Structures are given as C-alpha cells and as structure tokens.
Amino acid sequence: MTSDRQAAPAGGRIELRSVTKRYGRERVVDAVSALIQPGEFFSLLGPSGSGKTTTLMMIAGFADIDEGSVWVDAQDLSSSPPQRRGFGMVFQNYAIFPHLDVFENVAFPLRARRLPEAEIRTRVQAALELVRLDRFADRFSRQLSGGQQQRVAIARAIVFQPRVVLMDEPLGALDKNLRYQMQVEIKQIQRRLGMTVVYVTHDQEEAMNMSDRIAIMNNGRIEQVGEPAFIYENPSNEFVARFLGEANLVKGVVDSVDGPFGLLRLASGQRLRARVAASSAWQAGEAASFFIRPERLVLISDAQAPAHETQTEQLRGKVLRTSFLGNILRHDVEVDDAAVMTVDEPNASGRAPVAAGDRVCIAWRSQDAVFLKA
Amino acid sequence: MRPLPTYVAIAGLLLLAPIAIVIVLAFGDQSALKFPPDSYGLRWFTAFFADSRWQKALRSSLLVASLSCLISTALGFMAAYAMVRGRFGAKKLMLSMLLMPMIIPHVITAIAMYFVTAPLKLVGQPLWIALCHAVVSLPIVLLILLSSLQGVDVNLERAALSLGSSRLGMFRRVVIPLAWPGIVSAALFAFLASFDELVISLFLAGVRAETLPVRIWNSLHLQVEPIIAAVSAFLIGVTALVLLLDVTIRRSRQLMIKLPAGDAR
Amino acid sequence: MASKRAVADGSWLIAPALALLVLGFIGPMVLFFARTLISQGGLPELAALVTKVVTSEAVTTALIKTQWIALLVTLAVLLISYPLAYYMANRSGLKFTLVLFCIIVPYFTSIIVRTYAWMVLLGRNGLINQTLTSLGWITEPLELLYTETAVVIGMVYVLLPYMVLTLYAAMKSIDPSLMRAARGLGAGPFYVFRRVYFPLSLHGVISGSLIVFILAIGFFITPALMGGPSDVMIAMLIERAVEITLDWPGAAVMSLVLLAVTLALYAVYYRVTDVRRMMGA
Numbered sequence: 001m002t003s004d005r006q007a008a009p010a011g012g013r014i015e016l017r018s019v020t021k022r023y024g025r026e027r028v029v030d031a032v033s034a035l036i037q038p039g040e041f042f043s044l045l046g047p048s049g050s051g052k053t054t055t056l057m058m059i060a061g062f063a064d065i066d067e068g069s070v071w072v073d074a075q076d077l078s079s080s081p082p083q084r085r086g087f088g089m090v091f092q093n094y095a096i097f098p099h100l101d102v103f104e105n106v107a108f109p110l111r112a113r114r115l116p117e118a119e120i121r122t123r124v125q126a127a128l129e130l131v132r133l134d135r136f137a138d139r140f141s142r143q144l145s146g147g148q149q150q151r152v153a154i155a156r157a158i159v160f161q162p163r164v165v166l167m168d169e170p171l172g173a174l175d176k177n178l179r180y181q182m183q184v185e186i187k188q189i190q191r192r193l194g195m196t197v198v199y200v201t202h203d204q205e206e207a208m209n210m211s212d213r214i215a216i217m218n219n220g221r222i223e224q225v226g227e228p229a230f231i232y233e234n235p236s237n238e239f240v241a242r243f244l245g246e247a248n249l250v251k252g253v254v255d256s257v258d259g260p261f262g263l264l265r266l267a268s269g270q271r272l273r274a275r276v277a278a279s280s281a282w283q284a285g286e287a288a289s290f291f292i293r294p295e296r297l298v299l300i301s302d303a304q305a306p307a308h309e310t311q312t313e314q315l316r317g318k319v320l321r322t323s324f325l326g327n328i329l330r331h332d333v334e335v336d337d338a339a340v341m342t343v344d345e346p347n348a349s350g351r352a353p354v355a356a357g358d359r360v361c362i363a364w365r366s367q368d369a370v371f372l373k374a
Numbered sequence: 375m376r377p378l379p380t381y382v383a384i385a386g387l388l389l390l391a392p393i394a395i396v397i398v399l400a401f402g403d404q405s406a407l408k409f410p411p412d413s414y415g416l417r418w419f420t421a422f423f424a425d426s427r428w429q430k431a432l433r434s435s436l437l438v439a440s441l442s443c444l445i446s447t448a449l450g451f452m453a454a455y456a457m458v459r460g461r462f463g464a465k466k467l468m469l470s471m472l473l474m475p476m477i478i479p480h481v482i483t484a485i486a487m488y489f490v491t492a493p494l495k496l497v498g499q500p501l502w503i504a505l506c507h508a509v510v511s512l513p514i515v516l517l518i519l520l521s522s523l524q525g526v527d528v529n530l531e532r533a534a535l536s537l538g539s540s541r542l543g544m545f546r547r548v549v550i551p552l553a554w555p556g557i558v559s560a561a562l563f564a565f566l567a568s569f570d571e572l573v574i575s576l577f578l579a580g581v582r583a584e585t586l587p588v589r590i591w592n593s594l595h596l597q598v599e600p601i602i603a604a605v606s607a608f609l610i611g612v613t614a615l616v617l618l619l620d621v622t623i624r625r626s627r628q629l630m631i632k633l634p635a636g637d638a639r
Numbered sequence: 640m641a642s643k644r645a646v647a648d649g650s651w652l653i654a655p656a657l658a659l660l661v662l663g664f665i666g667p668m669v670l671f672f673a674r675t676l677i678s679q680g681g682l683p684e685l686a687a688l689v690t691k692v693v694t695s696e697a698v699t700t701a702l703i704k705t706q707w708i709a710l711l712v713t714l715a716v717l718l719i720s721y722p723l724a725y726y727m728a729n730r731s732g733l734k735f736t737l738v739l740f741c742i743i744v745p746y747f748t749s750i751i752v753r754t755y756a757w758m759v760l761l762g763r764n765g766l767i768n769q770t771l772t773s774l775g776w777i778t779e780p781l782e783l784l785y786t787e788t789a790v791v792i793g794m795v796y797v798l799l800p801y802m803v804l805t806l807y808a809a810m811k812s813i814d815p816s817l818m819r820a821a822r823g824l825g826a827g828p829f830y831v832f833r834r835v836y837f838p839l840s841l842h843g844v845i846s847g848s849l850i851v852f853i854l855a856i857g858f859f860i861t862p863a864l865m866g867g868p869s870d871v872m873i874a875m876l877i878e879r880a881v882e883i884t885l886d887w888p889g890a891a892v893m894s895l896v897l898l899a900v901t902l903a904l905y906a907v908y909y910r911v912t913d914v915r916r917m918m919g920a
Contacts, residue, residue, distance in 0.1 A: 062532055081647060082535040083544075089536035095529035099551045108547075109537035156537065166536075382726045385719065386741035392756035392796065393748060395766060399759065409766045445659070453656035460650030472656060475664055477905055479857025481874040482894045485881045486671040487663065509663040512656060541647065570749035572860060577881070587751045594755065594864055603759070606752040613747050 011073040012038040012163035012196035014059065020067035021054055021220075029054050030220035031068065036198065036213075038163070041190055043199045043207040046217035047243070052200045053168055055217070059198060060166050061085050072164065088157030088165040088195075092172045094149040096141040102128070102152050103137040109160040127159040130189060147178050154186065164196045171206065183209050204244045208232065216240050233293070234277060237372055241291050248297070248341045250290040251374065257282045262371055264290050268336050273313055274369030287374035294344035296368040299331060299354060300361040313366050317341065319358045329354075333362060393610060400607035402600065418604035428605065431589040434500065435569055438585060441504035442511060442568035447561040449508070450515030455549070457516075458523045459531075469516075476513040480573040483510065488577035498582030506574055511567040515560040522556020523549075555627040562616045569612060675891035692892040697876060702896070705872045708787065708862070709855035712794045716802045716851050717844065719795070724806035724843075728813075746800035754861050757793045758784060761865070785867040793861040798854055802847040809843020842911065849908040853901055873897055 014036040021029040029051040036042045044052035057063035059070055061082035069078040077085055097105050106127050110120045128134040131151035157165050171179045187210050190197050201207050207214050208228035215225045224236040235241035255263040255271055262276040272290050317335035331343045402411030422428050487506050496502040534544040572587040579588050679685045727738050760766045761783040768780040821831045859874035880890035
C-alpha cells in the first residue's frame with residue numbers, strides 16, 4: 001500500500017464529471033456533475049430513490065461507475081478501490097465493529113496504516129475527546145446508545161485526518177432532539193478540522209442547517225445546487241420548491257415581464273406580481289407557477305384590505321381551516337380561482353383571531369415571490 | 375393429554391437405548407456380549423488401543439478427517455462468501471450444483487469416484503480420500519457458513535475498507551472474527567462427516583488406508599465381537615465431544631454479544 | 640465507454656469449491672456413466688444392455704424390494720414421528736431440550752454404530768433374545784436379525800430424525816390461535832385435529848415422507864448388515880456389481896435407474912416445499 005500516511009486535509013476538492021450508474025436499462029444516477037470545494041460541507045438531498053446514496057457510494061468506491069468519472073484533487077479515482085481513496089465514511093447503521101471496543105474501533109484505521117503505538121494512542125485519545133467519548137474507550141458497541149455509537153463512527157472516520165468524509169444519512173436512526181444536537185456537533189467538528197464533507201440526507205431541515213451548499217436530487221439527476229438560503233427562496237422548479245418546505249404554487253400564464261419583475265395572470269383574470277429568475281427567459285403566454293413560502297404571506301382581514309381588484313400583491317380568499325402547529329398557526333385559504341394557499345403565522349400573542357369561513361386578504365411583497373417554469 | 379407424554383418418554387428412551395446399551399456393553403468385562411455385564415472394566419478399550427490394526431485404522435481416520443475438514447471448511451468459506459457478497463449470475467444454479475452431493479445416493483457417488491480412483495492408482499491415498507470426503511461434506515459446510523456470513527453486516531466490511539484496510543486485512547480483522555462460531559461449527563461437522571463416512575471409504579480406502587468405520591464394517595461381516603462395542607463407544611464419544619464443543623463455542627460467543635448494556639449513559 | 644471497476648467483489652472465491660466439485664464429483668460421474676455406457680458400442684447395444692439389466696430377475700426383485708421396504712420405513716417413521724414432533728412443537732424449555740437431545744444424539748452418531756447397536760440387540764445372542772430367554776418367555780432364540788423386519792427397524796432408527804425435524808418445522812408454523820378459535824366454535828379435540836391441525840401440518844408430512852423415502856431407496860449399509868439373503872436392495876446390487884462381479888456396465892445402468900428415481904422425487908420435493916413456502920409467506 002502506497003498511501004501509508006494521510007496528508008493533512010489540504011485538499012479535498014471533489015469533481016463529479018457526468019457520473020452515471022445504470023441498473024439494467026434504468027439510470028439510477030444520470031449524468032451527475034458537481035464541483036465541491038475543499039473544506040465545503042456539501043449535501044446531497046432528495047427523496048428515497050433519487051440516487052443520492054448511489055452517488056455517494058460511487059464517490060466512496062463501493063459502486064462501479066458506468067459512465068463519467070470522479071476526480072479528487074486533480075486525480076481520477078474512478079477505478080481506485082475504496083481502501084486506496086482515503087476517505088472517512090459514516091454509515092446510517094453506524095457499522096461499529098461489535099467485536100472491538102471503542103478504542104480499537106477508532107484505532108482501526110491507524111493500525112491499518114501501521115502507525116507506531118504511541119501515536120495511535122495520542123490520536124485516538126484526541127478523536128475521542130473531540131466527540132466527548134474519552135471515558136468510553138473500553139466499552140463495546142452493545143453497551144452504547146445510538147447517539148454514542150454514531151459519535152464513535154465519526155471519531156473513527158476522522159482520526160486518520162482524511163481530506164474527505166462521506167456521510168450516508170448518519171442521523172436517520174436517532175430521535176428528533178438528538179438529531180438536532182448531533183447536527184450541530186458534526187458541523188462544529190467539520191469547521192474545526194476543515195475537511196470536505198459530502199452528506200446524504202432526505203431531511204431538508206438537516207441539510208439546510210448544516211450545509212454550505214446543497215444539491216437537490218430527483219430521479220438520478222441534480223435539480224439544483226446552491227446555498228440553503230438561496231435555493232429556499234429561489235427554487236428552480238416545483239420539485240425543489242416543494243421539497244425544501246411548504247410551498248404555495250399557483251398556476252397561471254405569463255402576462256408580461258418588466259425587468260426583474262413580472263405579472264402572472266390567473267384563470268380568474270387576477271394578476272399576481274413576483275420576481276422572475278434572471279437566468280430564465282420568459283415569454284408572454286407561457287405557462288408558469290407563482291411561488292411563495294407560507295411564512296412570507298400576511299393575512300389581512302377583509303375589512304382592512306383595499307378594494308382594488310387590480311391589486312397585484314394581494315389575493316382575496318376564504319379561510320378553510322386553521323391548524324395549530326405549536327410555534328406557528330397554519331391557515332389554509334381558498335383563493336378566488338379555486339386554488340388553496342397556505343399562510344403561516346407565528347404564534348405570537350396579540351394577533352387577531354381568525355376563524356374558518358372568514359373572508360380574508362392575503363398579501364405579500366413582490367420580491368418574496370418567484371415565477372417558476374411549469 | 376396423558377398418553378402423549380408417556381409415548382414421548384418411551385420413544386425418547388427407545389431412541390437413546392441402543393446407543394446407551396452399546397456404551398454399557400463396551401465397559402463390560404467378559405469375552406462375550408452380555409447385558410447387563412457381570413463385571414465392568416476397560417478391557418475392550420485397552421484391546422482397542424493396543425491392537426495395531428485398529429490403531430492404524432484410527433490414525434487413518436484422524437488423518438483423512440483432518441485433511442477433509444481443512445479442505446471442506448476453507449473451500450466452503452470462500453464459496454459461501456462469494457455467494458453472499460459476489461455479484462454474478464447463475465448463483466442459484468451454482469448453489470444447486472454444490473449441494474448435489476447431498477442429494478445423490480452415496481453409493482453412486484462412491485462408485486463413480488472409485489471408477490476414476492482405481493485407474494489413477496489413488497486407492498488408499500489419504501489426500502485423495504480426504505478430497506472425496508470433502509465433496510460430500512461441502513454442502514453442510516456451505517449451508518452453515520452461508521447462514522453465518524449473511525449475519526455479518528456488509529457495512530462493517532465497507533467501513534473496514536474505507537478506513538484503509540486491505541481486503542485481506544478486512545477478512546482477518548472483521549469477517550472471520552465475526553463469522554467465527556459458524557466457521558468452527560462447520561469445521562466440526564465437516565470433521566465428523568468425514569470421520570463417520572463409510573460408503574466412500576469402502577471403495578477408496580483399500581487396505582492401506584482402512585478407516586475406522588470400514589474396519590468395523592469388515593469386522594461385522596465376520597463376527598459381532600465385543601471389541602466393536604468399544605470402538606463404537608469410542609466413536610460415540612467423538613461425536614458427543616464434537617457436539618459439546620459446538621454448543622460451547624456457540625454459547626460463549628452468544629454471551630459475548632449479549633452482554634447487558636452497562637451504565638452507558 | 641467501459642464502466643470503471645473499483646469494486647473487487649470476491650466472486651472468484653467460488654472457483655476452488657467448483658473445481659473440487661468438478662474434480663471429485665461431476666468429473667467422476669460423467670466419466671463413469673459415459674465410459675461404461677458408451678463402451679457398449681452403439682445405441683442398439685446400449686438399449687440391449689439396459690433391457691437385459693432392468694428386466695433381469697435380480698434387478699426387478701431388488702427394485703420391488705427396495706420400494707416396498709422404503710414404503711414400510713416411511714410409513715413407520717411417519718407414525719412414530721408425528722406425536723414426537725407434535726410434542727416438541729408445543730413444549731419449550733427443558734422438556735423440549737430433552738426430546739431434542741434424544742433425536743439429535745442418534746442423528747449425529749455414525750450410521751455404522753447405530754446399525755451395530757441394533758445388531759447387538761437383535762442377534763441370536765443379542766440382548767432381546769437373552770432377556771426373553773432369561774425371563775423364560777422363549778426356549779429357542781428368535782431369528783430377529785437378518786430379516787426384513789430387522790432392516791426396517793434399523794432404517795427407521797436412522798431415518799427418524801429427518802422426519803421429526805421436518806414435521807417439527809412445519810408444526811411450529813401453525814398458528815395456535817387457529818386451534819383455539821376452532822375449539823371456541825364448539826369443535827371437539829379430535830375434530831379439531833382432523834379438520835384443522837392435520838391439514839395444516841400436511842405439507843410437513845409430505846416433505847418429510849419424500850425425504851425419508853428418497854433416502855431409504857438409496858440405503859446400503861443397513862440392509863447389507865441386517866438383512867437376510869432375500870433382502871437385497873438396489874444399492875446393494877450396485878455395490879456387488881462393482882466389488883464382486885466387476886460388472887461396471889450393469890452397475891452403471893442400475894445407478895442410472897436409482898439416480899433417475901431419486902432426482903424425479905427430489906423435483907417433486909422441491910416443488911412441494913417451494914409452493915408451501917410461498918403460500919406460507
């Protein structure tokens with residue numbers, strides 16, 4: 001083995017060049033390309049079957065690449081076996097060696113690299129302290145909780161200072177509160193050690209919380225790549241819009257475009273004003289969807305609303321139901337052309353009560369809404 | 375349901391009785407078989423261990439069984455791993471083929487083997503006999519190891535590789551330790567299968583490599599003498615020892631895995 | 640573009656086992672059958688040989704005897720095993736372990752030892768005769784050994800575990816709440832058994848019977864040691880053809896017949912257990 005010692009994580013630039021995987025005639029990963037910067041926390045987010053785990057497996061070397069290539073720091077690793085790639089890996093079911101104690105688990109990669117005993121001890125100790133398990137060194141996996149096992153897995157994956165760490169839905173088996181805690185911890189560790197992380201998850205909150213950039217995948221393709229805040233407010237299509245959170249999508253036809261803004265005409269004749277993505281070209285008459293997040297909508301009671309029918313940042317409607325979700329109130333409002341829009345209101349004290357059947361007006365700022373291609 | 379337990383008790387006793395009787399007879403001290411024996415002693419065991427021809431047969435059996443066990447377990451382990459982790463078509467077909475010796479009547483297998491053994495002058499050649507025994511013990515070994523290896527999480531292998539272990543290292547440090555009870559079990563049963571094998575040995579052993587079961591067979595055709603009882607008791611002892619070893623090793627492994635969760639929090 | 644193979648998955652590891660199979664099993668089988676049968680000359684000669692062997696008195700008698708004994712053995716094994724398996728399927732802990740012990744120990748004991756044990760019991764100076772004589776029930780020792788009955792007893796003793804374990808597995812999968820439901824509907828215990836339990840255990844009965852029958856027709860050691868001159872099973876004839884008369888072609892033909900029947904029955908067995916597995920799923 002030539003790669004005896006891993007270099008300190010300078011490096012970790014990953015390039016996926018049109019990577020494809022086929023099972024029979026079906027393309028489970030279809031010409032996926034991406035450029036991940038060194039030290040970036042990059043998530044592959046998507047529903048099950050989207051190809052995200054398969055893509056990760058190809059980066060790791062556990063799945064053959066049918067077309068395309070994987071380059072890391074200007075080296076084509078596509079034909080390299082997993083044990084030569086030098087990536088740390090964390091699995092959803094932890095994959096802690098049950099016949100070795102915690103210390104030996106974390107020491108495993110160091111022993112494989114034949115490091116001297118003293119150095120192994122120092123490094124394992126440091127790694128265990130990083131995940132706050134230093135007092136558990138002689139325990140076995142069956143004596144650990146899920147969260148503790150996952151931390152052992154993380155310690156094990158970083159102890160040999162890899163330039164890249166791959167994580168396959170590592171927090172999926174943990175309960176909600178623990179998951180949030182672990183997200184923060186993982187992010188802190190990554191920040192401290194500076195390695196590139198490629199993180200697979202189906203949980204959009206998790207991805208947005210932890211990532212520098214997210215790639216949303218669907219049916220083997222990348223739908224959109226970008227920073228969490230950006231793609232949340234500017235999804236490129238309906239799928240991305242719905243996947244990242246609650247989304248209001250109203251279908252209509254492009255009426256006119258004027259610089260960064262445009263008008264959408266609904267079936268009822270009402271026109272809605274929103275931003276248009278600068279990257280797309282829009283033509284009048286083209287089918288499009290009006291998109292806005294529920295938390296960007298404001299409810300005004302009918303009495304307070306202006307009477308103009310030509311309002312472009314308002315819609316009239318009738319409240320269908322209100323759901324209490326703890327920190328927010330969710331109103332489902334039927335708007336005039338028989339579409340239903342969701343309005344999220346923070347559960348603040350002093351807000352005006354709204355009941356089912358009330359006639360209301362929904363208002364927004366035009367820069368908070370976007371047109372999406374149909 | 376009173377009659378059922380009574381029936382089961384009688385049936386159980388009848389099942390154990392023949393074996394028990396052989397053991398008791400083996401410890402008898404007379405020159406003729408009598409049950410119960412008038413006096414007890416180790417006379418026939420001493421005779422067994424002193425007789426050069428019986429001892430030759432015992433050594434032959436031990437040699438062949440050890441070789442056969444090694445061959446069968448090693449090849450069976452590799453084949454089982456290939457079946458569990460490998461990706462190739464015709465897996466079902468290959469498995470059926472490997473299990474075929476279990477299905478075909480031993481006589482036919484034996485004479486087919488003899489058909490090629492005689493011209494090749496391999497009669498009485500221990501390694502060849504061991505190979506032929508391995509063929510018929512491979513199915514059991516395969517079945518045990520298939521089950522055992524299926525219980526090893528594939529992510530553990532992936533983890534080992536991702537952490538920089540070579541494939542050989544992965545086997546040595548992860549797969550084999552975790553599959554160990556199954557491997558020992560398979561080896562023990564492969565040994566036993568070869569040790570007890572009669573039909574194939576009948577044809578292939580000749581005089582040179584006469585194994586214990588073959589010697590018993592030859593002796594039984596002549597006369598039912600008490601020394602055979604001692605040899606049989608010895609064989610029963612070997613069987614019991616193998617079964618005991620198997621249970622013990624499985625139990626100790628299970629205890630290791632099932633340690634109660636300590637004050638983990 | 641060719642796919643980039645990074646994954647060495649160890650498929651080749653099956654090769655040594657396959658090599659052993661070819662070397663020690665498939666090769667000899669093919670050579671044995673091909674050489675002996677082809678050495679007859681052409682197809683007509685072959686057909687003549689087959690006819691001669693199959694219609695010979697020795698073979699026909701042996702085939703009938705074999706099937707008869709196998710049938711007897713299967714029946715006896717079934718009747719003895721059924722209550723045993725039922726007991727095991729409905730008990731746990733010590734009781735279960737004890738019965739299992741009684742099944743397992745003979746199962747793993749060498750067949751030659753098991754056969755010897757029965758020879759000791761049934762012989763002229765054997766245990767049973769000694770006991771009966773000392774009890775005064777008989778004056779002359781009974782000819783128990785070297786009879787068809789002895790062969791059946793010996794084979795039953797060897798094949799019992801197969802049936803018990805098969806039946807046990809089948810019975811274990813029967814849902815006890817069905818029995819309770821039937822009783823709750825007012826059915827008596829015998830009726831419940833006849834109409835509910837036994838039909839549910841039937842696939843185990845069939846599987847077990849097939850296995851025992853298949854194993855029985857190939858038996859050689861027990862009938863050879865415990866049977867009389869007229870108790871000749873087909874496997875014994877095959878052995879004699881090779882060891883004594885050196886009639887390899889005859890042995891090949893008889894082996895083919897036995898093999899054909901065995902494989903045909905296995906096909907049935909495979910079908911039966913597969914279908915049931917699907918239905919039970």
